[in-house]
Amino acid sequence: MADATPLRPLPAAEATWDRTADVVVAGYGIAGVCAAIEAARAGSRVLILERTSGWGGAAALAGGFIYLGGGTPLQKALGFEDSPENMEKFMLAALGPGADEDKIADYCRGSVEHYEWLVANGVPFKAEFWGEPGWEPPHDEGLMYSGGENAAPFNTVAEPAPRGHVPQMSNKRTGSKGGGYMLMKPLAETAEKLGVTAEYDVRIQRLIVDGDRVVGVVAKQYGKELDIRAEHGVVLATGSFAYHDRMIEGFAPRLIGRPGAAIEEHDGIAIRVAQALGADLAHMDATEVAFFGDPQMMARGILVNGRGQRYVPEDTYPGRIGQLTLFHQENQAYLIIGEAAYEQSLTTETSTPFFRQPPTWAAETIAELESDMGLPELALQSTVELYNKHAVDGKDPLLGKKQEWTKPLEGPFAAFDMRGFTAGFTLGGLRTDLDSRVLHVSGEPIPGLFAAGRCTSGVCAGGYASGTSLGDGSFYGRRAGIAAAKN
Amino acid sequence: MADATPLRPLPAAEATWDRTADVVVAGYGIAGVCAAIEAARAGSRVLILERTSGWGGAAALAGGFIYLGGGTPLQKALGFEDSPENMEKFMLAALGPGADEDKIADYCRGSVEHYEWLVANGVPFKAEFWGEPGWEPPHDEGLMYSGGENAAPFNTVAEPAPRGHVPQMSNKRTGSKGGGYMLMKPLAETAEKLGVTAEYDVRIQRLIVDGDRVVGVVAKQYGKELDIRAEHGVVLATGSFAYHDRMIEGFAPRLIGRPGAAIEEHDGIAIRVAQALGADLAHMDATEVAFFGDPQMMARGILVNGRGQRYVPEDTYPGRIGQLTLFHQENQAYLIIGEAAYEQSLTTETSTPFFRQPPTWAAETIAELESDMGLPELALQSTVELYNKHAVDGKDPLLGKKQEWTKPLEGPFAAFDMRGFTAGFTLGGLRTDLDSRVLHVSGEPIPGLFAAGRCTSGVCAGGYASGTSLGDGSFYGRRAGIAAAKN
Missing domain, CATH: 3.50.50.60 (FAD/NAD(P)-binding domain)
Structure with missing residues (x-):
């Protein structure tokens, strides 16, 4: 035209x-x-x-x-x-x-x-x-x-x-x-x-x-x-x-x-x-x-793609999270976070209260969450298991999230649909x-x-x-x- | 200029x-x-x-x-x-x-x-x-x-x-x-x-x-x-x-x-x-x-990125593997394959013998391989464990590789460095x-x-x-x- x-x-x-x-x-x-x-x-x-x-x-x-x-x-x-x-x-x-x-x-x-x-x-x-x-x-x-x-x-x-x-x-x-x-x-x-x-x-x-x-x-x-x-x-x-x-x-x-x-x-x-x-x-x-995610929440949880895999250190610049999500993950992202950590993120003085939203899913176990979210069977469970094994020591060899934010995810759990x-x-x-x-x-x-x-x-x-x-x-x-x- | x-x-x-x-x-x-x-x-x-x-x-x-x-x-x-x-x-x-x-x-x-x-x-x-x-x-x-x-x-x-x-x-x-x-x-x-x-x-x-x-x-x-x-x-x-x-x-x-x-x-x-x-x-x-990978080998193994995660069904068009590797995985790719499957791929009539190369690493266990390859601790082990759990049934819920190519990886193992x-x-x-x-x-x-x-x-x-x-x-x-x- x-x-x-x-x-x-x-x-x-x-x-x-x-x-x-x-x-x-x-x-x-x-x-x-x-x-x-x-x-x-x-x-x-x-x-x-x-x-x-x-x-x-x-x-x-x-x-x-x-x-x-x-x-x-x-x-x-x-x-x-x-x-x-x-x-x-x-x-x-x-x-x-x-x-x-x-x-x-x-x-x-x-x-x-x-x-x-x-x-x-x-x-x-x-x-x-x-x-x-x-x-x-x-x-x-x-x-x-x-x-x-x-x-x-x-x-x-x-x-x-x-x-x-x-x-x-x-x-x-x-x-x-x-x-x-x-x-x-x-x-x-x-x-x-x-x-x-x-x-x-x-x-x-x-x-x-x-x-x-x-x-x-x-x-x-x-x-x-x-x-x-x-x-x-x-x-x-x-x-x-x-x-x-x-x-x-x-x-x-x-x-x-x-x-x-x-x-x-x-x-x-x-x-x-x-x-x-x-x-x-x-x-x-x-x-x-x-x-459009709250960085305070993201740092306290894990971000996974449509296959339930982590792909970015959650404590980095949110614009980088955006680029990696849109460019490399087909705009598919979910945030998984423990309830206590979620509550903590809400009481923290944060810069982006308008990014807050209620969880899309909540469950006692990751297995339930995975099923409710429709993620590939065992995928999220495998991801959380690996994350938690290292997080006990404050470590994240997969992506290098800083020690201060790396803590095991503990249930009950909340998950946020951040696709698109x-x-x-x-x-x-x-x-x-x-x-x-x-x-x-x-x-x-x-x-x-x-x-x-x-x-x-x-x-x-x-x-x-x-x-x-x-x-x-x-x-x-x-x-x-x-x-x-x-x- | x-x-x-x-x-x-x-x-x-x-x-x-x-x-x-x-x-x-x-x-x-x-x-x-x-x-x-x-x-x-x-x-x-x-x-x-x-x-x-x-x-x-x-x-x-x-x-x-x-x-x-x-x-x-x-x-x-x-x-x-x-x-x-x-x-x-x-x-x-x-x-x-x-x-x-x-x-x-x-x-x-x-x-x-x-x-x-x-x-x-x-x-x-x-x-x-x-x-x-x-x-x-x-x-x-x-x-x-x-x-x-x-x-x-x-x-x-x-x-x-x-x-x-x-x-x-x-x-x-x-x-x-x-x-x-x-x-x-x-x-x-x-x-x-x-x-x-x-x-x-x-x-x-x-x-x-x-x-x-x-x-x-x-x-x-x-x-x-x-x-x-x-x-x-x-x-x-x-x-x-x-x-x-x-x-x-x-x-x-x-x-x-x-x-x-x-x-x-x-x-x-x-x-x-x-x-x-x-x-x-x-x-x-x-x-x-x-x-530059042999499709016959790739279909029989798993491809992982620099974090040891799978990202593409290995039996797809190799040009798609190329795009997803270069565009989304920072050009980092490794092929992991069981020895028997590797040998089988060599005897198959394949279109791309010039893509064949000797393995970069070989090991009895995935844990050894992971360590030799310098991948993040436990990452490849977690990936293979998840893959094998479903592959026993010929299933790949993570990426949808076809049943005919989806078989558990069995040691001893070979790995190929396909970065770049x-x-x-x-x-x-x-x-x-x-x-x-x-x-x-x-x-x-x-x-x-x-x-x-x-x-x-x-x-x-x-x-x-x-x-x-x-x-x-x-x-x-x-x-x-x-x-x-x-x-």
Whole structure:
């Protein structure tokens, strides 16, 4: 089916310029705001085109993790040692296979400076650490493990250091704004102070070219087409393609019917307008995968697949549980937990009370449970028997769950049906270089065209850690602004 | 890194025409030859441009399976019932998620006619069935299960029917040509009889366009650039991107260092020249995965992952074992087998003697074996105990291996290290419609441009069955030739 928009670039000779700026940024989320700030600081007149009625994008609705490390002042203040090399080791192990090694090295080397830049631009981080398993800190703590750094197998690959930096919220529980909002707000205010202008309810349609060079963008506002001239460059930053059905079906079919953690405006338009110019793509199948289980409960139980087999250390980053469940276990997962441990998880201060649900099954014995759940005969019994034999000694040779969480399962038992408990957003997109220049399929940059954020392929390929998306979006958003201004 | 070739299309006004034909086909493999035959039959002057010094491509080196069904004369002659609907059910279950449903339905409906077309064009099929587990028939048998149709879980989804049609070889064991050669030879002879001309040692470089329309191709022969005019259309059929490192790293990183079952000429050039025109892509991460294990041995033993857990019915299509091992088990696989069963597998007439290897480990007990192999303590013991409990009754509730292969493992035991035993080729590529027109990212066909074979995304997405690649390559190769001639 054809798109409503033609996508093919408009020759500059046919454009009737309605607006002009030095740098035109499409999308006012995390990548767009960072690009705008840096371009404005470099002396450019910057115009942001935003599809919705206000700044924010997916970032403002997100938990707000920014993946930073290598020894940030926050890490140091909280007593955690880290280095760019150590951070790089983890990211290469956790975000591949096929992750962009140059980008990861670059990102790790620039991480401390990037933290300082965010702080200098008003983003607040509270020097408090949250050490419990969970998706996000429950209050306004500023630092947390967010990628399984302290769990098997990564805790044997690199020295564990928490790198999930969360902008400080006033009080999350009373319904005030979350970390992502507290990231976007000071940055949007900074942009405004620098004279960045924004137009809202504007959708980009296609690029305007002069020969091979991008010199503007056609956008639509209230039904009217606008030809917007970019004297120095266009920065694409309109987010993922999680809500473009044809792209999901063609590139990331495991997400069919389960887009999540992105906003519906994420329609892949930046990717498509650049593809129409011959832009190259990368890792279009890569996705973040959320898993709607309570980490406090999961750590205290065992997760099994549709065959009743364990497959992931239950105390790791829940996003990793999500990926391994969706990618490798056909989205089949069950949590088995002893009643006492289940009760304990409910009274623990946990970050994700909304993931709590009543057990799907309950039984005195694993044999009963196995039969009630319809698992293959003897399979769950075999799994629990093996788990318990080692758990008596606090050991988990099969998967390396940490000793503190490894205790024998004791009846009566509860089991939770977690099949299909996943949703996610896409991580693949335009191939860009370290200056956020969009690369043509020939490998050469497309003159005048820059991109950052989730319309690009960033530091992730097969894996994910919370904060890498706002992380590389902000990091390479800045690069895009700098490069476009200079262009 | 930039490509040596510029890839960007050449405007027709700048071309100096060195050759002219109605239909220009790039690549003389299975898709190319089928396109050429149909275009010639439709009255077009056809010129094939081939990079090597002769016809054949990867097809001529392949085992020669063509995936056909729905009740072909060969299936009927051998007593197998099948229908297009039944075939479609299997393909949808086995080749997804995300497989192109329209293409699969179209392919199944056209399958009997396609068989007849191949036969009419000289491709011989011997009415003999080979029913043993294996990669290929050991002699000149014409029909075999080639996608796990008769194994769990697909044998419960659709009525099992063998669909791997193999052109007859004179005598495979005496070193004569294989099934793929016997497919290509009569088709190449047919093309020649129809007046199709071919030039060899010619590499395509970029397309030539008149506005949005493709009107030719720039190619290089012995260092000289040739501008070749296509009055009706260009058909791209140059194969996969298995040997283009940047594409593999960016799209199918699990294949890094393990390209296989394709020829080194498979450099993705067709995909890239079309991308430069804004062509859309699909399923770039999809890959076929070969697994270098002897199916006769595997069926008699159990396959376990790096945690000592079973994960696949050992009597299924070995390509499925390969995919599940590489995609879901981090390429970690071990085969455990009793000595007597191992000896038996060696004396069985099997299709893949070259996959035989001496055991990596041997031990009197599973406990010893587990320890020697360095598997997690008690894990393999637990797995074998569970397997044997059911195998006594010929049952495998965990994975559904068929009764005939499900027997208790009895010591002494042998184990084979099969980690990294995979290689594969890519299945993703240009997005095409049912007439093999290359689709622009806008969803509209790119005028004058057609493609088929492994430079396109065909009937496979996540899964694979042997014969689907030569199958959709030949099927949509024909469509490309017909559509280009009419254009």
